[in-house]
Amino acid sequence: MKKLIMCAGLLLLPMLSNAQEQRSDDYVEYRQAAFNAMGWHFKKMGAMIQGRIPYDAAEFKRRATAVSVLSKLPGEGFIDETKNTELPTRLKSEMWYQQERFDQYMQNLIKATAELASKAGAEDKDDLRSTYGNTARQCKSCHDRFRESS
Amino acid sequence: MKKLIMCAGLLLLPMLSNAQEQRSDDYVEYRQAAFNAMGWHFKKMGAMIQGRIPYDAAEFKRRATAVSVLSKLPGEGFIDETKNTELPTRLKSEMWYQQERFDQYMQNLIKATAELASKAGAEDKDDLRSTYGNTARQCKSCHDRFRESS
Numbered sequence: 049m050k051k052l053i054m055c056a057g058l059l060l061l062p063m064l065s066n067a068q069e070q071r072s073d074d075y076v077e078y079r080q081a082a083f084n085a086m087g088w089h090f091k092k093m094g095a096m097i098q099g100r101i102p103y104d105a106a107e108f109k110r111r112a113t114a115v116s117v118l119s120k121l122p123g124e125g126f127i128d129e130t131k132n133t134e135l136p137t138r139l140k141s142e143m144w145y146q147q148e149r150f151d152q153y154m155q156n157l158i159k160a161t162a163e164l165a166s167k168a169g170a171e172d173k174d175d176l177r178s179t180y181g182n183t184a185r186q187c188k189s190c191h192d193r194f195r196e197s198s
Numbered sequence: 199m200k201k202l203i204m205c206a207g208l209l210l211l212p213m214l215s216n217a218q219e220q221r222s223d224d225y226v227e228y229r230q231a232a233f234n235a236m237g238w239h240f241k242k243m244g245a246m247i248q249g250r251i252p253y254d255a256a257e258f259k260r261r262a263t264a265v266s267v268l269s270k271l272p273g274e275g276f277i278d279e280t281k282n283t284e285l286p287t288r289l290k291s292e293m294w295y296q297q298e299r300f301d302q303y304m305q306n307l308i309k310a311t312a313e314l315a316s317k318a319g320a321e322d323k324d325d326l327r328s329t330y331g332n333t334a335r336q337c338k339s340c341h342d343r344f345r346e347s348s
Binding site: 078080084088113118120 | 227264
């Protein structure tokens, strides 16, 4: 009987490992989704700042608030189990050896987007230009160091 | 000279059409990203409600707040230009003929997630069970009608 249970246990192994793989891929897809949604709103704000679409204070505020909330989300997707994912990812492997620096970048982003959200709503978009620029710099610092260029 | 300009114009056409296609696909990817991130947090809350992971009031609140903000995001991704996307999508085509109903589902979701976020933080997870369940029903109503089963 014991042998039978052990055999059944062994038969389950590939299933568990599949489930686990699925799970770590979910983390990758989740963090990419959070970055996608963040980038979406950030680019729309950029288009307003640069005059490619009309500036709308309320819309800018709505997007800045979304970005501020979204900036806190992707962090939890970077778990060790995703190191060897086979999903397409632009994350450079050195991130796994410089996690303190990575976390610092994340914190800088969260701080910058909170500031942008709090200033958003201004009637004059020129009042937002430098805060928007500072946020963009936080994105770029991290991309330059930890994201493969496409 | 006029002819030359016209020719140049024609040469540009495929480029413009590519750019436009790219743009409408961005909408599809964006709305899917917003739903992915929403589902992520919603499932983690479900795991707490169902006792599969320990209940943590602060974490539940953080996730419920995220879901409430996220629920307002995907709506803008459903533009007419995405009707014929070649990206994989589970959106049923009948949504395009029942947009009023779809919008109503979206509004119901936004309302339910706001209520969940405002109740979240309760010490006893049983106080959240029915509000969580109501939110899940809003997800399901829309999925049943407008999402292909996978």
